[in-house]
Amino acid sequence: ETGVTQSPTHLIKTRGQQVTLRCSSQSGHNTVSWYQQALGQGPQFIFQYYREEENGRGNFPPRFSGLQFPNYSSELNVNALELDDSALYLCASNPYGEDRVFGSGTRLTVV
Amino acid sequence: DQQVKQNSPSLSVQEGRISILNCDYTNSMFDYFLWYKKYPAEGPTFLISISSIKDKNEDGRFTVFLNKSAKHLSLHIVPSQPGDSAVYFCAARRGAFGNEKLTFGTGTRLTIIP
Numbered sequence: 337e338t339g340v341t342q343s344p345t346h347l348i349k350t351r352g353q354q355v356t357l358r359c360s361s362q363s364g365h366n367t368v369s370w371y372q373q374a375l376g377q378g379p380q381f382i383f384q385y386y387r388e389e390e391n392g393r394g395n396f397p398p399r400f401s402g403l404q405f406p407n408y409s410s411e412l413n414v415n416a417l418e419l420d421d422s423a424l425y426l427c428a429s430n431p432y433g434e435d436r437v438f439g440s441g442t443r444l445t446v447v
Numbered sequence: 448d449q450q451v452k453q454n455s456p457s458l459s460v461q462e463g464r465i466s467i468l469n470c471d472y473t474n475s476m477f478d479y480f481l482w483y484k485k486y487p488a489e490g491p492t493f494l495i496s497i498s499s500i501k502d503k504n505e506d507g508r509f510t511v512f513l514n515k516s517a518k519h520l521s522l523h524i525v526p527s528q529p530g531d532s533a534v535y536f537c538a539a540r541r542g543a544f545g546n547e548k549l550t551f552g553t554g555t556r557l558t559i560i561p
Binding site: 377380381430 | 489491492493546
């Protein structure tokens with residue numbers, strides 16, 4: 337149990353749909369980052385949030401968006417799903433500047 | 448452009464022997480490196496890290512070596528144990544306290560043979 341909980345664990349969506357993935361972090365973890373891990377690849381940085389504001393973004397289009405809430409939970413939203421969005425989505429959180437803890441991920445399949 | 452590379456997709460090592468996992472990087476701006484271990488259906492777990500001002504860091508059975516001139520790092524596990532069987536990811540970060548962007552390699556699957 338890492339203290340970072342992601343839901344759901346698995347999800348199947350149809351191309352063109354929208355999806356929201358959720359992450360619940362430990363108290364005090366005011367920084368959250370999201371990663372996409374495609375099959376056979378390493379995790380790729382999507383973006384990070386600090387105190388409810390996005391303050392870093394990787395090479396992902398604007399249809400990937402996020403929210404961070406005061407209660408240390410966060411969301412990753414993906415609009416207009418494409419087949420290539422099928423991947424494991426990982427949330428990681430930490431107190432600012434300290435080591436991050438990863439959740440177990442949400443496996444998204446787009447059909 | 449793969450800035451962090453792990454060229455060995457898999458590695459098998461006898462229990463009790465040394466496991467050596469390798470990682471190369473191309474971006475000279477990276478100044479902090481980490482190794483993560485990942486079991487199926489779990490998120491990556493932090494193992495050990497090294498700053499670019501050092502060339503070696505040890506933590507129990509795990510040692511990471513950094514060769515800046517060659518842009519190469521390696522993780523040594525000795526002695527290897529069956530519980531070490533997992534996928535190992537090398538990751539790199541560029542400066543800035545609070546910068547959460549890690550660039551990962553593609554991973555090496557380590558299998559420890561009893």
